[in-house]
Amino acid sequence: MDLSRFLSPITEALAARHYGDQPLELYEPIRYSMSMGGKRIRPLLTLLGAYLYSDHWQQLALNPALAVEVFHNFTLLHDDIMDQAPLRRGQPTVHVKWNPNVAILSGDVMLVRAYELLFDIEPALLREALQRFSQTAAEVCEGQQLDMNFETRPQVSIAEYLDMIRLKTAVLLGFALELGARLGGASAEDADHLRRFGVDIGLAFQLRDDLLDVYGDAATFGKRVGGDIVSDKKTYLLLTALERANEAQRVTLGHWLGLNSSETAEAKVRAVTAIYDQLQIRPRTEALINDYFQDALAHLDLVQAPAERKALLRGLALQLMERES
Amino acid sequence: MDLSRFLSPITEALAARHYGDQPLELYEPIRYSMSMGGKRIRPLLTLLGAYLYSDHWQQLALNPALAVEVFHNFTLLHDDIMDQAPLRRGQPTVHVKWNPNVAILSGDVMLVRAYELLFDIEPALLREALQRFSQTAAEVCEGQQLDMNFETRPQVSIAEYLDMIRLKTAVLLGFALELGARLGGASAEDADHLRRFGVDIGLAFQLRDDLLDVYGDAATFGKRVGGDIVSDKKTYLLLTALERANEAQRVTLGHWLGLNSSETAEAKVRAVTAIYDQLQIRPRTEALINDYFQDALAHLDLVQAPAERKALLRGLALQLMERES
Numbered sequence: 001m002d003l004s005r006f007l008s009p010i011t012e013a014l015a016a017r018h019y020g021d022q023p024l025e026l027y028e029p030i031r032y033s034m035s036m037g038g039k040r041i042r043p044l045l046t047l048l049g050a051y052l053y054s055d056h057w058q059q060l061a062l063n064p065a066l067a068v069e070v071f072h073n074f075t076l077l078h079d080d081i082m083d084q085a086p087l088r089r090g091q092p093t094v095h096v097k098w099n100p101n102v103a104i105l106s107g108d109v110m111l112v113r114a115y116e117l118l119f120d121i122e123p124a125l126l127r128e129a130l131q132r133f134s135q136t137a138a139e140v141c142e143g144q145q146l147d148m149n150f151e152t153r154p155q156v157s158i159a160e161y162l163d164m165i166r167l168k169t170a171v172l173l174g175f176a177l178e179l180g181a182r183l184g185g186a187s188a189e190d191a192d193h194l195r196r197f198g199v200d201i202g203l204a205f206q207l208r209d210d211l212l213d214v215y216g217d218a219a220t221f222g223k224r225v226g227g228d229i230v231s232d233k234k235t236y237l238l239l240t241a242l243e244r245a246n247e248a249q250r251v252t253l254g255h256w257l258g259l260n261s262s263e264t265a266e267a268k269v270r271a272v273t274a275i276y277d278q279l280q281i282r283p284r285t286e287a288l289i290n291d292y293f294q295d296a297l298a299h300l301d302l303v304q305a306p307a308e309r310k311a312l313l314r315g316l317a318l319q320l321m322e323r324e325s
Numbered sequence: 326m327d328l329s330r331f332l333s334p335i336t337e338a339l340a341a342r343h344y345g346d347q348p349l350e351l352y353e354p355i356r357y358s359m360s361m362g363g364k365r366i367r368p369l370l371t372l373l374g375a376y377l378y379s380d381h382w383q384q385l386a387l388n389p390a391l392a393v394e395v396f397h398n399f400t401l402l403h404d405d406i407m408d409q410a411p412l413r414r415g416q417p418t419v420h421v422k423w424n425p426n427v428a429i430l431s432g433d434v435m436l437v438r439a440y441e442l443l444f445d446i447e448p449a450l451l452r453e454a455l456q457r458f459s460q461t462a463a464e465v466c467e468g469q470q471l472d473m474n475f476e477t478r479p480q481v482s483i484a485e486y487l488d489m490i491r492l493k494t495a496v497l498l499g500f501a502l503e504l505g506a507r508l509g510g511a512s513a514e515d516a517d518h519l520r521r522f523g524v525d526i527g528l529a530f531q532l533r534d535d536l537l538d539v540y541g542d543a544a545t546f547g548k549r550v551g552g553d554i555v556s557d558k559k560t561y562l563l564l565t566a567l568e569r570a571n572e573a574q575r576v577t578l579g580h581w582l583g584l585n586s587s588e589t590a591e592a593k594v595r596a597v598t599a600i601y602d603q604l605q606i607r608p609r610t611e612a613l614i615n616d617y618f619q620d621a622l623a624h625l626d627l628v629q630a631p632a633e634r635k636a637l638l639r640g641l642a643l644q645l646m647e648r649e650s
Contacts (some may be wrong), residue, residue: 016439020463026470078433083425101473103408104429105466108403111436122449130444130455137437140344141430145351148426325496 001315006047009058010040013066019113029094029106030113033073035084036089040175041320048313049180061183064129067117068176071133074110075140079104082148110135127180128149136175143168146253153237156234158243162203165236170202177313186305193299200296201317204289212234214273217324226269232257236288237281238272242277279319291322326640329373334383335365338391345436354419354431355438358398361414365644367501373638374505374519377630386508392442393501399435400465402428407473408586446508446573453502461500477492481559483568487528492523495527500634502638511630518624525621529614533646536559536592536610539598542649551594553611557582561613562606569604618646 014034020027043065050061051097079085080093081103089182095103095307119288146164178195186194213228214237228235238253245253256268276282296317300310336490338360368390375382404410405418408463420428454585471489475481503520503547511519538553539562553560570578578600581593601607618641621642625635 020467021468021469023474025474082429100425102470103404104407105470108433108436109463111433112466114487115440116456116459119459123452127444127448128614131441134444138434141434141437142345142348142351145348145427145430148430149348184352207650215536225533254439275389291633 001312001319003044003048003312003316006044006051006057007040009062010047010069013062014040015130016070017066020109025098025102026106026109029077029102030110032097033077033094033106034070035093036073036105038073038089038244040069041316042072042172044316045173045176045198045313046180046183047126048309049182049186049317050184051312052181052194052303053184053186054264057180057184061180063120064179064183065115065176067114067133068179069325070110070117070138071114072172074107074114075144076109078109079144081107082144099223121183123282129179130184130221132175132178136171137215139167139171143171143176150234156239161234161236161239165206166203169206170199173202174198189211190303190305197296197299197303197313197317199301200292201320204292204296204317205320207236207285207289207292208323210237211282211289214276215282226265226273229269229272230260230265232260236255236285237276240284241272241276241279241281245275246311249275249278289321293317326635326644327635328369328373328641329375331382332365332371334387335372335390335394336370338387339365339394342391343436344456350423350427351431351434353410354402354423354427357422358402358431358435359389359395359417361398361416363398365394366532366641367497369641370498370501370523370638371505371508371640373634374502374507374511375509376512377506377508377519377628377634382509383506386505388503389440389504389508392439392458393497393504395442396436396439396462397497399432399439400434400469401476404469406432406493409605427473439483454507457500457503457599461496461573464492464496468496471534473577475559481564483561483564486559486561486564490531491524491528491542495524498530510596515628515630520627520628522621522624522638522642525617525624526645528643529617530612530645532561532614532617533648535562536607537649539556539594539601540607551590551598555585555590558584561610562601564610566597566601566604567605567607570600574600574603618642624646 019030019034037193045269046061046065046068050057054060076088077094080088081095081100085093086096092099093103094106097108114212115130115133117134118130143164146160147168150164151162160197174195175198177198178191179230181191181194213235214226227233228238232238234264242250242253252271256271259268297314300313303310342359344355344359364486371386371390372382372392375386379385401413402419406425407414411419411421416422418428419431420648422430440458443455443458444451467601468491470484472493475486475489499520500523502523503516506519507515535553538560541550552558557563565573567578575649577596577643581596584593622639625638628635
């Protein structure tokens with residue numbers, strides 16, 4: 001499926017975008033962050049949402065689509081400080097390349113610039129769009145805080161984990177699509193179905209990410225396989241394994257969790273993956289991904305828009321489900 | 326002058342404000358920051374700006390006034406991380422009481438909540454208010470970045486310093502007043518005079534702060550006298566002294582700058598203050614403060630609003646000039 005017709009205006013507008021000049025320490029990191037690339041899924045969803053209802057999708061929704069992408073990159077920038085991540089898409093993170101203070105402050109300005117891009121909405125829809133954006137932004141922060149809390153909490157339930165990834169990842173995909181739909185002229189009901197389609201796809205997307213960390217191809221995935229296992233990250237895979245493990249498996253998992261020397265990292269990944277295999281964690285996770293995917297499609301079915309335009313969204317969702325990286 | 330009629334609704338609305346519930350680590354720091362107190366000068370300016378033109382100042386401008394105060398407290402929260410400040414108004418800062426990650430993220434949500442308070446503006450004025458707010462917010466961040474840059478730069482000119490405090494402190498006071506005026510019904514011309522009144526007062530306010538650090542009464546000022554001298558902060562006082570010093574004074578200043586042991590702190594404050602006295606830095610700074618104050622009043626004179634209402638703004642400005650803390 002060729003989405004370049006929608007992707008090109010996004011890429012071009014991002015390349016041409018001016019965030020500010022002086023001081024350089026404030027604006028260079030923004031240009032750097034925005035030029036790192038990425039799949040631009042969120043702005044694509046916004047444009048495809050508008051295209052469902054209008055041929056003027058570019059005029060109606062391009063700047064708001066960029067707002068969502070700038071906001072997303074703001075969250076990555078601040079999350080990378082909090083997670084002390086050295087790399088993002090293979091390049092040094094802003095807090096490493098510059099310093100944490102520069103990363104905090106240039107992130108703050110990115111959030112402001114995201115709002116500014118959103119002001120390019122017709123008056124009748126402006127306030128609602130801004131309110132929904134703000135609500136979503138706060139939820140994304142709530143998700144990040146929960147993610148950090150879970151690192152040090154001994155027990156996390158699967159329901160809590162799913163709620164965390166809903167907030168941290170899925171609600172923004174839902175909002176991106178809902179926003180575009182409203183700008184294109186969707187009814188409130190259609191916009192809500194599309195939002196829920198986006199949230200379901202977002203949940204499936206994050207679970208796919210958890211899965212790729214363990215079962216992805218290192219070369220294609222672009223990260224070290226088993227990184228989540230090495231860092232004891234409480235993913236859907238680990239939480240499901242802990243729930244389903246028998247006594248012996250629980251002891252083995254308990255032995256490896258918290259064992260964080262680099263010499264034992266490979267053995268740890270092998271041992272934990274072996275337990276995942278015994279407990280059929282992969283097919284179980286794939287089943288849940290598929291559940292969310294089917295729920296998403298059910299919402300899309302109810303949307304009152306031309307089938308051939310809805311097919312683009314279905315195609316993008318399928319791409320995200322089948323991606324190897 | 327009694328401003329309690331305007332201050333009370335601000336205090337009450339801030340006390341009643343709901344920022345969010347869960348996770349606690351995200352929302353407790355916001356409540357903590359907003360309950361620390363402060364003079365609430367910025368929201369006062371917004372309400373007084375609206376009152377110049379309308380008896381419905383509370384209905385028209387209260388939530389936008391709170392937006393400015395929440396934004397201001399967001400900048401304090403993030404600045405305190407960057408400056409590694411242990412205390413704010415005598416209480417532990419958020420990054421100390423919780424941790425830097427909590428401070429980054431709860432600050433992010435405060436910025437979002439500030440925007441939300443600004444959505445309570447009639448449609449005809451909403452976009453302009455949001456754009457001016459965003460422009461001001463970016464300028465405040467630029468000022469903070471310049472302030473950090475100046476710490477490690479060997480040379481800073483007085484003009485550069487004044488531009489930095491204009492961005493970091495003064496533009497927000499100008500915006501607070503301009504916003505209120507527009508919401509009350511001011512013409513673009515009046516709103517601009519009021520903005521410039523606010524910027525001038527903001528510059529005078531910050532210079533007064535520089536002065537109080539050296540010449541304030543420790544008990545009244547609430548900070549240790551000479552803190553800026555001890556930390557080699559490039560204030561208007563120091564930069565003016567460096568510019569006007571003779572060879573011997575320059576050598577003495579050069580000797581003390583960079584000498585940062587706690588044992589010599591008192592002697593350093595005495596020695597640098599002695600040079601300030603020789604060079605008449607205090608009356609020179611007071612003269613510049615007065616220049617800005619007179620410029621501010623000249624702008625206020627040109628504003629087409631009832632004299633008795635303008636008198637409240639003049640009175641507030643005078644209070645800020647004469648404050649001892």
